Amino acid sequence: MLGTFQFWVANEALPKLSGGSQRLLAFLALRDRAVTRVAAAGALWPDATQSHAFSSLRSAISRLDEVTQDAVVATRLDLSFAEDIAVDFRAAQGIAHRLVDLNAAPRAFDLSAAAVTALSTDLLPDWYDDWVLIENADWHQLRLHALEALAARLTDDGRLGEAIHAALAAVNTEPLRETAQATLIRVHLAEGNQSEAMRVYENYRGQLRTQLGIEPTQGLQDLVRAPRLW
Amino acid sequence: MPQDNRSGLLIIRAWMEHGSSAPLRAELSTTTDVSSGIERTSVHTDVVQVGAEVQTWLRGVLAGKERLAS
Numbered sequence A: 001m002l003g004t005f006q007f008w009v010a011n012e013a014l015p016k017l018s019g020g021s022q023r024l025l026a027f028l029a030l031r032d033r034a035v036t037r038v039a040a041a042g043a044l045w046p047d048a049t050q051s052h053a054f055s056s057l058r059s060a061i062s063r064l065d066e067v068t069q070d071a072v073v074a075t076r077l078d079l080s081f082a083e084d085i086a087v088d089f090r091a092a093q094g095i096a097h098r099l100v101d102l103n104a105a106p107r108a109f110d111l112s113a114a115a116v117t118a119l120s121t122d123l124l125p126d127w128y129d130d131w132v133l134i135e136n137a138d139w140h141q142l143r144l145h146a147l148e149a150l151a152a153r154l155t156d157d158g159r160l161g162e163a164i165h166a167a168l169a170a171v172n173t174e175p176l177r178e179t180a181q182a183t184l185i186r187v188h189l190a191e192g193n194q195s196e197a198m199r200v201y202e203n204y205r206g207q208l209r210t211q212l213g214i215e216p217t218q219g220l221q222d223l224v225r226a227p228r229l230w
Numbered sequence B: 001m002p003q004d005n006r007s008g009l010l011i012i013r014a015w016m017e018h019g020s021s022a023p024l025r026a027e028l029s030t031t032t033d034v035s036s037g038i039e040r041t042s043v044h045t046d047v048v049q050v051g052a053e054v055q056t057w058l059r060g061v062l063a064g065k066e067r068l069a070s
Helices: A019-029 A037-044 A050-062 A088-100 A113-119 A130-156 A160-173 A178-191 A194-212 A218-225 B047-069
Strands: A072-074 A078-081 B009-016 B024-031 B040-044
Touching (some): A019 A037, A019 A078, A088 A130, A113 A130, A130 A160, A160 A178, A178 A218, A194 B040, B024 B047
Antiparallel strands (some): B009 B024
């Protein structure tokens, strides 16, 4: 569900599912517990009457093919997503939570380029259902913090090229976020590239002036202008 | 009269940049027809500017519906 909706079976992407089937699977995949049919119908078809929403839900379930119907665990009252099916978004959330938790030990994969890619990707972009927008807003915040934390960990480990990759991903995700810019500047400074750090600072300063008519904080000015001994 | 089933959408994401002379950041993503995707994104530091942007968007939604009706 990161970037786009796709259902994979044994490394092979299934042909495009109907819109209703995609939304049903995505809705259930985002939840780690059973959801009542009433709640699912109401969330997926918020503008429909309850009877029409139930009808649409039954239709979406019946349209699932042999493979995808195994993904939905349906009881008379509840629906849930099969536990043995991997969801990329949940995996990426796990990476992010481990990175932002100072007491958690990140796994090797959490510090990889693939992790940066996962943390750089929106959840179901161009889906405007309320339940997606809310989840995506939460994901946006979590992944920004995770990318900054990842860049800091990689910097501490001396993996500066990878740290720049992570910090740039944070900056690209939210160009006006000062902590993201500060993270990128710190990596350049750790490399001894003060001119690169200054270039990042001036670029950010220009964006702030043009878009908002304000200056960077004193803290960021101090960070980039502090005299350094190499 | 043609039926207008379009929905407009406005998302405001707001956060604080502590230490800034204008700490509020409000990013507005708007469209007057959600089937076209997000049409405009802007960032503001001023509450009044945010209110004005919301009004402009609502007028755009209304203008679109009036165009369709005529």
